Amino acid sequence: MFLQQLLNGLTAGAVYALIALGYTMIYGILGLINFAQGEIYMFGAFVAVLLLGAGVNFFLAFAGGMGAAALLGVVLERVAFRPLRGSHPLVPLISAIGASIFLQSLALLLFGPNDRPFPIQFTFSTITIAGLPLSSLQGAILLAALGFMALLVVFVRYTRYGKAIVACALDRDTARLMGVNVDRMVALTFLIGSALSGAAGIMMAIYYNATYPRMGLLPGLKAFSAAILGGVGSIPGAILGGLLLGVAESLGAAYVSSGYKDAIAFAILILVLLLRPQGILKGRGD
């Protein structure tokens, strides 16, 4: 029972971590929260479901959903963030909230309020490892999520573009003086963060077998809490925060109260802000 809950928590946590990476990267480079991250997650899931419904191969549909989410992120940056750069920090924040409501209600109009099941049924077996029943679906989601995270870490650490993004996050003006095209790096950050959120959306659509316009709201908020928990602006922090939050939520729902499952993430958020606002691994939060 306990181990089962732990596994459920890790699976949800891995997905939160993927979204949290988007938040933390964008916060790192621009110092602002992209409130529409949850809607990008929803959009990725919807595009993948629609592509699968049109008979596209699963891996192509997965890539298509990620690509569509990435595109939406870049468009969002151009429309709702870039024109407002340099204004009072309140202004892009409210603009992002506006974009989030806009996208959510657009999805509601286009796709209707009902849940859509995932078009393909996978037959997943349950493997028992050392007395622990592991569903291969959970295993696949965990592996895929960890794979994406590893790719991101390698990209940021070892490639020219990754280092340029880090340089922009450390000091935008100096990076510009060193010949880094800051606007392009900001767009690239949105592209990568949004693609990861899109992948998270597709995985959750498979896991819960449901896609609906408001699906991004709570995971988006929880992922943000995860980013704060780990230390906002820190990539390992986002991963650690996401996994911890997923486990805490799953155990809390099992042993404390299932009615308040969605409140656990926010209670943790408020506690972290009270006790250690810089997060577990020190991020840039002050």
Place this chain on the structure above:
Amino acid sequence: MSAYILHLAILGGIYIILAISLNLIIGYAGQVSLGHAAFFGIGAYVSALTSLVWHFPFPLAALSAVVFSGGCGLLLGLPTLRLKEDYLAIVTLGFGVIVDLVFLNLEITGGPDGLAGIAPPRILGLSFRAPGMFLLLVLLLVLFTLTLTYRLVNSYHGRALRAIRDHEVTAQVMGINTPAYKVAIFTLAAALAGMAGSLYAHYITFINPESFGLHTSILILCMVVLGGMGSIAGAVVGALALTVLPEMLRQFKAYQDLVYGGLLVTLLIWRPEGLLGKGKLSLKFISRE
């Protein structure tokens, strides 16, 4: 028809109080609250419960609503307002979700069914059941809110708040205790929203969690941004416009949220100061500088 106009006027008055109180947080202290409807809801539920369970008279029920939601604002503001403005947005959003869950899960709040049969206000034997009388009560409280905020923002404290909004570090250097100011204004705004909630509960006489969700928080935010952040007249105009317009455009109800979202983004890009400019009534928006 005139009864319908009275109804709109009463709702408009309640929204004016909400918009003015949120405007204190956004326009004067420079913070974003996305859970303003939660304080509105807390006020409504506290007022309804005290009058239903303990048979409090209306003034006492309203007062307990104000005190209780103000207290919640204080408790929420203390840990978060020391930090950057983005944190408050997320924490208040989360607070909205938690409050919604509490209303849905508690037994005393009636769960999803809510509470019914809340008595219309009665003060010193005078009944405010008739819509005309209720409007009078709402107008009095709107006037009270307007006077309070007007006196506040034009005082030493109002200037301190605007200094915090424009540049927090400079304000600190000038010797302004910025966290104390932010917490105080957040508490005041929460208390005012609680008052609006109490009015709402005793006017509609039936409340359920649906009226106090994220949608309402966003609506109040739209009112503030539309009218102009940091303008009292703007908050009034924004609240009235967004109470009346949706009624006139009933057949497009499905597009309402789409319009609100688009409105926020386009307004901030093209006219971030809102319809009415910074702090004072100006008709510049007609000539479009």
